[in-house]
Amino acid sequence: MARPPAPVPVYPLLVWTWCRAVAQYPLSLAFLALAQAFAALAELTAIVVVFGHAGVLAGFTVHEALLVYALATAAFSTADLLMGSVERLGEHIRTGSLDTMLVRPVPPLVQIAADRFSPQRLGRILPAAAVLVHALAGLDAPWTAGRALFLPVLLASAVAVCCAVWVIGACLQFFATDAREAANSITYGGQALTEYPLAVYGRGVVRAATFAVPLAFVSWQPALFLLDRPDPTGLPDWLRFTPPAVAAGMCALAALVWRTGLRHYRSTGS
Amino acid sequence: MRVYCAVFALGLRRYSTYRAATAAGILTNTVFGIINAAVLLALFEVRPEINGYDARDAVTHVFVAQALIGPVSIMGPPLELAERIRTGDIAVDLMRPAPPLAWWLSHDLGRVAFSIAARSTPTFAAGALVFPLALPDDPVRWASAAAALLLASLVGFALRYLYALTGFWLLDTRGVTAVGNLIGPACSGMLLPLVLFPDAVAETLRVLPWAALVQIPVEVFLGKDSLPGGGPAGGLALQAAWLAALLGLASLLTVRASRKVVVQGG
Numbered sequence: 001m002a003r004p005p006a007p008v009p010v011y012p013l014l015v016w017t018w019c020r021a022v023a024q025y026p027l028s029l030a031f032l033a034l035a036q037a038f039a040a041l042a043e044l045t046a047i048v049v050v051f052g053h054a055g056v057l058a059g060f061t062v063h064e065a066l067l068v069y070a071l072a073t074a075a076f077s078t079a080d081l082l083m084g085s086v087e088r089l090g091e092h093i094r095t096g097s098l099d100t101m102l103v104r105p106v107p108p109l110v111q112i113a114a115d116r117f118s119p120q121r122l123g124r125i126l127p128a129a130a131v132l133v134h135a136l137a138g139l140d141a142p143w144t145a146g147r148a149l150f151l152p153v154l155l156a157s158a159v160a161v162c163c164a165v166w167v168i169g170a171c172l173q174f175f176a177t178d179a180r181e182a183a184n185s186i187t188y189g190g191q192a193l194t195e196y197p198l199a200v201y202g203r204g205v206v207r208a209a210t211f212a213v214p215l216a217f218v219s220w221q222p223a224l225f226l227l228d229r230p231d232p233t234g235l236p237d238w239l240r241f242t243p244p245a246v247a248a249g250m251c252a253l254a255a256l257v258w259r260t261g262l263r264h265y266r267s268t269g270s
Numbered sequence: 271m272r273v274y275c276a277v278f279a280l281g282l283r284r285y286s287t288y289r290a291a292t293a294a295g296i297l298t299n300t301v302f303g304i305i306n307a308a309v310l311l312a313l314f315e316v317r318p319e320i321n322g323y324d325a326r327d328a329v330t331h332v333f334v335a336q337a338l339i340g341p342v343s344i345m346g347p348p349l350e351l352a353e354r355i356r357t358g359d360i361a362v363d364l365m366r367p368a369p370p371l372a373w374w375l376s377h378d379l380g381r382v383a384f385s386i387a388a389r390s391t392p393t394f395a396a397g398a399l400v401f402p403l404a405l406p407d408d409p410v411r412w413a414s415a416a417a418a419l420l421l422a423s424l425v426g427f428a429l430r431y432l433y434a435l436t437g438f439w440l441l442d443t444r445g446v447t448a449v450g451n452l453i454g455p456a457c458s459g460m461l462l463p464l465v466l467f468p469d470a471v472a473e474t475l476r477v478l479p480w481a482a483l484v485q486i487p488v489e490v491f492l493g494k495d496s497l498p499g500g501g502p503a504g505g506l507a508l509q510a511a512w513l514a515a516l517l518g519l520a521s522l523l524t525v526r527a528s529r530k531v532v533v534q535g536g
Contacts, residue, residue, distance in 0.1 A: 031445025035452045042456040049466050050309065054316040120448075182294035185301040192305050200312045201305075 010106045014114035022119060033123030040073060040127040043195060058199040059232050063138055065197055067226060070132035071158060072194035072219035076187075077128055079162030081121040083113050086166055087187070090173035090180050099267055109167070109258060141228035154222040157243035161218055164250035165190055167258055174261035186213060194219040199232045206233045214250065217243040273368055274376040281380020292388050295340060299393040303336040307401055310463075321465040321472075327492055330404045331463045333397030334488045340385035340393075341419065342426030342483045344454040348447045349374055349430050355437035361533045370528075371521050375427060382423040390419075404492055411493050414502040418487040421509035425482045428516035429454070435520065438527035459485030465496070479516060482509040 022029050047069050051062035060068070089112060092098040101108045141147075169183030176182070190213070198206045198220040209216040216239075224231055225240040286292075307329045314325035323331070339345065351374055354360045363370055397403060406412050433450045437443040455461045458480040464472045475481055476498075486509055490502045497505035 025442040025445075027440065028442045028445035032448045035445070035448035038449070038456075039452045042452065042461055045456075046462045049462060050313050053320055053466060054313050057312055057316065176290040176294075178288045178291040179294040181291060181298050184294075185298040189298065189301045189305060192302060196309055201308045205308070 011110050011114050014111065015117045018114065018117035019119045029120060032118070032120035036077075036120055036123035037127050040077075040124045043073070044069065044127070044131065047195065058197055060197040060199070063135065064223070064227060066131055067135035067139075068197050068219045068223045069195045070128050070135050071155075071222050072191060073128035074125060074132055075155065075158035075162050075218050076191040076194075077121055077124040078159045079166055080187075081118070081125065082159070083163040083166045084121065085115045085117065086112050086170040087180055087183060088112070088115065089170045090177040093173065093177050093265070096267070098265070108262065136226070139226060141226065147226075150225070154225065154243055157247035158218045158222060160247035161214060161243070161250050162187075162190075164247070164254035165213070165215070167254040171257045171261040174264055190215045190218070197223065203233045206235070210235060210239065214246050217246045274372060277368075277373060277376040278380040278383075281377040282384050283380075285381045285384045286388070295389050296392045296396070299336040299339055299389070300396045303333050303393065303397050304400060306336075307332045307397070321469075322494060322496055323463060323465050326402060326404045327494075328463060329397075329401045330492060331459070331488045333394050333401070333403060334491050335460050335484050336397065337390035337394040338419070338422060338484055338487060339460070340389035341382045341423040343430060344426060344458060344460055344480075344483055345451045346447065348443065349378065349427075349434045351431065352434035352437045352443040352447070355434065356441055356443070358533075361531060364528050364531060369521075369524070371431065371517070371524050374431060375424075378427045378430075379423075382427075386419065386423075406491060406493060411491070411502065414506060415487065415491040417506055418490040418502070418509060421506060421513055422483050422487045424513050425479060425509060425516060428513060428520055429479065429483075431520050432516065432523070435523050435527055438530055454480050454483065457481070458483045459488065463488070477508070479512045482512045 044066075047065055048062060051057060051060075051065055055061075057065070086109070089098070092101070092112065092115075098108065098112075101111045104111065136151075166183075166187055169187050172179055172183055193201070193205075193209065194215050198209055198216055206216065206220070209220070221240040221243060224237075230237060231239070310328040310332060311325055314320070314323075314328055318324060351360070351370065354363060360370075363373070366373070398405075406415060429450065433446050434443060436446045440446065457475050457478055459475075460483075464475050464481065464485045466472075467475065476485065486497065486505045489497050490505045493502065495501065498508050499505075
C-alpha cells in the first residue's frame with residue numbers, strides 16, 4: 001500500500017491545479033483581478049475622503065490611518081487567498097463533497113482551503129502591499145534592527161489571526177449549513193472594522209476587539225508599534241509585542257473548533 | 271399573467287426556505303451597519319454638517335443602505351440566468367412561451383418581496399434600536415420611500431439581467447459580475463454616502479444608474495432637496511427613467527442574443 005503523501009506538498013499542487021483551471025478563462029480572470037484591485041482602491045478612497053473631511057480623527061492623521069488600512073487589508077486579503085475557500089464548507093456538506101474529501105488521504109482542511117483557489121485575490125493584496133510600503137516609508141519613528149525584524153513577525157501573526165478567524169467562522173456551518181453569511185460578519189466585518197484606527201470606535205470596541213475577538217492584533221496594535229505611540233485608549237503598551245502569542249493561541253483554537261466540528265459531522269444521511 | 275404569478279410565488283417560496291441564511295444576512299447587515307455608522311459618527315463629531323448631511327442623516331443613510339442590500343442585490347448573488355446560458359439550458363428556456371426577461375423579472379420580484387419583509391425590515395429595525403434615526407414624519411414621504419424602494423429593486427434586477435446577458439458573448443460571466451458587484455457599492459452610495467465625495471464626482475455619480483439603487487432612495491427617505499428637481503418626485507422620475515432605459519436595452523439585447531443561440535442536434 002502506498003504511503004499517504006505529506007500534507008504540505010499537496011496544498012501547492014491543488015492550488016496550482018485551480019490556478020490553471022481559472023486561467024482557462026483569461027478575460028474573466030483579468031476582470032476578477034481588476035475587480036479585487038478596484039475594491040481595495042474604493043476602500044482606500046473612502047478612507048481618504050473621510051479623513052479629508054475630518055483632518056484628524058481620534059488623534060490619527062490620514063497617513064497614519066493609511067498604515068492601519070494597509071496592515072488590515074494586506075493581512076485579511078492574504079488570509080482570504082490562503083484560507084478563504086473554507087467559507088464554502090456548507091456547500092460541501094450540502095452537496096456531499098465533504099464525504100469525498102474525508103476518504104482521501106489528505107487532511108480535509110487542506111483540501112477545502114485549496115478548493116477553487118482564487119489567484120485573482122492577488123489583485124487585492126498588491127495594492128494593499130503598495131500602500132503599506134508607502135506608509136512605512138513615510139514613518140516618522142526611526143528604524144532600528146529590532147523594529148525592522150519585528151515587522152515580518154507582526155505581518156505573519158496578523159495573517160495567522162485572520163486565517164484562524166476564517167476557519168472558526170466557517171466551522172459554524174457544521175451546525176447551520178446555510179449560515180455562510182453569518183461568518184462574514186466577523187471575516188469581512190472584521191476587515192471593515194480593522195481598516196480604521198480602532199480608537200475611532202471608542203474604548204468599548206477596542207476592549208472587545210482586544211480581549212473577546214482579538215482583531216486588534218491584526219492592524220491596531222501593529223500600527224501602534226510601528227508608529228511608536230502610546231495606546232490612546234489606555235491599554236498597556238506591552239500588548240503590542242503579543243501578536244505572535246495571540247496568533248498561536250488563535251490557531252490552536254481554530255484547530256480545536258475544526259476538530260470538534262468535524263467530529264460533530266454526520267454526513268447528509270441520504 | 272398567471273404563469274408570472276406562479277413564477278413570482280415560486281421565487282418567494284424558494285428564498286423563504288433558507289431561514290438560517292436569512293438570519294445570517296440580517297446579522298451581517300446589522301454588524302456592517304454599526305461599523306459604518308460608528309466611523310461616520312466619529313467623522314460628524316469633528317464636522318457636524320457636510321453638504322446637507324448631519325450625523326443623524328448619515329446614520330440613517332447607513333441603515334437604509336444596509337436594508338437595501340438584500341432587495342437590490344448590489345453585491346450579488348447574480349441571476350441564475352448566467353449559469354443557464356453557460357450550461358446551454360437557456361435553449362430550453364427560449365422554447366417556453368414566456369419571454370426570459372418577464373420570466374426572470376417575476377422570479378426576482380419573488381425574491382425581492384421576501385427580502386424586504388424578512389431581511390430589510392429587521393435590519394433597519396435593529397439600526398433604529400441602536401441609533402436615533404431620522405424617520406419620515408408624514409405618510410406621503412413613507413409612500414414615496416416605498417416607491418423608491420420598489421424602483422431601486424427593479425433597477426437592481428435590470429442591471430443584473432444585463433450582466434448575465436453578457437454570457438451569450440463571453441460564456442463565463444463571473445468577471446463581469448465581479449466588476450458589477452464592485453462598481454455598484456462604490457458608485458451607489460453604499461460604501462460611503464455620495465454627499466461626502468468632492469462635488470464634481472458626486473454630481474457625476476448621482477446621474478449614473480447605480481445611484482438609483484441607494485443614494486436616491488436614501489434621499490427620498492430623508493426628504494432631501496438635493497434630489498433632481500428639488501424633491502422626492504424628481505428622484506423617483508430619475509429612477510423610473512433609468513429603469514425604462516435599462517429594461518429597454520435588456521429586451522433589445524435578449525432578442526439579439528437569442529438569434530445567436532445555436533442548439534447542437536443529436
